[in-house]
Amino acid sequence: MTKHLLITGGAGFIGSNFIFYLLNHTDYSITNIDLLTYAGKNIEIIPQAQKSRYRFIKCDISDPDQLSKVFDQKYDVIINFAAESHVDRSIQQAHPFIYTNINGTFNLLEAVLSGKASKFIQISTDEVYGSLEPNDPPFTEKTPLAPNNPYSASKASADLLVRAYYKTHQLPIMITRCSNNFGPRQHPEKLIPKVITNALNHEVIPLYGDGLNIRDWIYVEDHCRAVHMVLEKGTIGEIYNIGGSEELTNKQVIQLVLQQLGKDEGLIKHIEDRKGHDRRYAMNSSKIRNELGWKPITSFSEGIQKTIEWYKDKGI
Ligand SMILES: NC(=O)c1ccc[n+]([C@@H]2O[C@H](COP(=O)([O-])OP(=O)(O)OC[C@H]3O[C@@H](n4cnc5c(N)ncnc54)[C@H](O)[C@@H]3O)[C@@H](O)[C@H]2O)c1
Numbered sequence: 001m002t003k004h005l006l007i008t009g010g011a012g013f014i015g016s017n018f019i020f021y022l023l024n025h026t027d028y029s030i031t032n033i034d035l036l037t038y039a040g041k042n043i044e045i046i047p048q049a050q051k052s053r054y055r056f057i058k059c060d061i062s063d064p065d066q067l068s069k070v071f072d073q074k075y076d077v078i079i080n081f082a083a084e085s086h087v088d089r090s091i092q093q094a095h096p097f098i099y100t101n102i103n104g105t106f107n108l109l110e111a112v113l114s115g116k117a118s119k120f121i122q123i124s125t126d127e128v129y130g131s132l133e134p135n136d137p138p139f140t141e142k143t144p145l146a147p148n149n150p151y152s153a154s155k156a157s158a159d160l161l162v163r164a165y166y167k168t169h170q171l172p173i174m175i176t177r178c179s180n181n182f183g184p185r186q187h188p189e190k191l192i193p194k195v196i197t198n199a200l201n202h203e204v205i206p207l208y209g210d211g212l213n214i215r216d217w218i219y220v221e222d223h224c225r226a227v228h229m230v231l232e233k234g235t236i237g238e239i240y241n242i243g244g245s246e247e248l249t250n251k252q253v254i255q256l257v258l259q260q261l262g263k264d265e266g267l268i269k270h271i272e273d274r275k276g277h278d279r280r281y282a283m284n285s286s287k288i289r290n291e292l293g294w295k296p297i298t299s300f301s302e303g304i305q306k307t308i309e310w311y312k313d314k315g316i
């Protein structure tokens, strides 16, 4: 029987890529709910052949009244991508992060508890584990949570609520924690789209601090494929780390993107560091690789080429 999924945050970067992935690779029906914040701009035209399997409802997941209206049917799965996602904004103003990332997740868990969906997948982040020193081994699913900024603290709080509903109520949940995504449809407040759009517009590229902070980059479609595998084959109650195993300093990332754009490094400008800036993230993904047979297939350089092409086509 065709599955009917409730996807939250499907107008954002990863959620929209995930919806396109599912529409192209499965026969699932999808209800996409999104508040359409400044980051929710990816409400795109769904091809005619797929329209009958898709609907969009504007909804704030933190508002129980609005949320109750989307449960005009029971869903097989809720996949929660909706979040305030930008660390710099959480340092400026934390309230929306608490409101959406914690309260929103709580409301969705309550909906599952009252029988409105059969399964719940929480889309989380490597940032909940905090920061690594240069020689530390990558994060595993057993690494203790140690978030360092309001965004990551709100995501870790949500993860703990998900865990608690599993332990207390045996709610059928799973959690995925992914490293830094890049690819089409990402908001240009994030590093890679900012480098691409600023460079194409001959604008300065701000590099925080010494530029030697390390992130583990993954092409968004590899993340989408991993979440799909967790949905199909994951074990209830489990956490799955997802990483690209492409550790690069921010300076290297910018240099590689500029090289592929044929642009000059003179555009890079070192600026004041981010407060509480995590030094290094790196993911050990051996659990999802060994248990579910997933691995990333797009190299950093190939993913950057596709991403650049998408932003150029969009007319930046
Ligand atoms: N971007 C990454 O590198 C990355 C890595 C790991 C995990 N994640 C997680 O993946 C998820 C998606 O991240 P993203 O980069 O696509 O974020 P995004 O900011 O691009 O998209 C978030 C979406 O959530 C929607 N939203 C915000 N508040 C809402 C609310 N109250 N109700 C309903 N919708 C709301 C926004 O309108 C937007 O469409 C987030 O949960 C994030 O924590 C992101």
Ligand SMILES: Cc1cn([C@H]2C[C@H](O)[C@@H](COP(=O)(O)OP(=O)(O)O[C@H]3O[C@H](CO)[C@@H](O)[C@H](O)[C@H]3O)O2)c(=O)[nH]c1=O
Residues within 6 Å of the ligand: 085, 086, 087, 088, 124, 125, 126, 127, 178, 179, 180, 181, 189, 190, 191, 192, 194, 206, 207, 208, 213, 214, 215, 250, 274, 281
């Ligand atoms: C926007 C910007 C960022 N940076 C630096 C800060 C970080 O070390 C690195 C990447 O920054 P961002 O693109 O904001 O991503 P980061 O803070 O790592 O967080 C991202 O990756 C996380 C997963 O690790 C996700 O959970 C977050 O939602 C997502 O936003 O680049 C700069 O040097 N200059 C910039 O202008």
